[in-house]
Amino acid sequence: MHSHDRYHQELASLLLPHPWFRPLLETVRALALPDWFIGAGVIRTLVWDHLHSYAAPTPLADVDVVFFDPADLRPARDAEVQAMLVARRPDVPWEATNQAAVHLWYESAFGFAVPPLASSADGVGTWPETATSVGVRLLPDDTLEIAAPCGLEDLFQLTLRRNPRRISEAQFRERVRAKRIRERWPRVQVIDG
Structure with a gap:
């Protein structure tokens, strides 16, 4: 079995029966949003807490839900x-x-323009670290679809590495410091640059 397949199975076996996360998948699925995923820090946190054998979950700042609705680009759509x-x-x-x-507001928020994205998975592939560039959605048959444009190796090998598609080395270092990655998960290897 390839590591790709093994990691996909491992992620599904962790998330699908998860007593806190599974209901979140069901909640978002019920909205029938176009091309939706839950992803980023929530996935990384659940996996890294599991790999560190933490009994209590690390508190989450947010649960990111992305969707792709080119028919409604209003800024109010996200809030709705x-x-x-x-x-x-x-x-x-x-x-x-x-x-x-995203391309309509990104420059005013972060100081540089980005091209339009092609899908939610394309957006997942721009997230700041390879280990957080992961999104999951619950399909109608209760299986898990995984979008991991940067792969799942860094997530499961406890490696934090910059995704060069969107952030600079300086921004990456600041994120590592601000999120207290080494304090929260001491076994994580941070690859600078």
């Missing part, structure tokens, strides 16, 4: 989706982003 999620699960710190609209 987020409000629908909060109405269903007010206990979850949801953050929703229409990946079809």
Whole structure:
């Protein structure tokens, strides 16, 4: 079995029965958003907590939900989706982003323009670290679809590495410091640059 297949199976076996995460997948699936995924830090945190054998989960700043709706690029669309999620699960710190609209606001938020994305998986592939460039969605048959444009190796090998597609080395170093990666997960190897 290739590591790609093994890691996909391992991720599915961790997330599908997870008592806290599985209901989140069901909540987002119920909204029937186009091309949706839950991803980024929530996936990394669940996997790295598991690999560190932590009994208590690391607190989450947010749960990122992405979708791809080129038919509705209004800035209010993200807030509407987020409000629908909060109405269903007010206990979850949801953050929703229409990946079809990212290129319209990214420069004003981060100082440089980005090209339009082709899909939610394309957006997942731009996330800051390879280990967080992972999105999952629950399909109608209750199987897990995984978008991991940078692979799952870094996630499961406890490696934090910059995704060069979107952030600079300086931004990466600041994220590592601000998120206290080494304090939270001491077995993680940070690859600078």
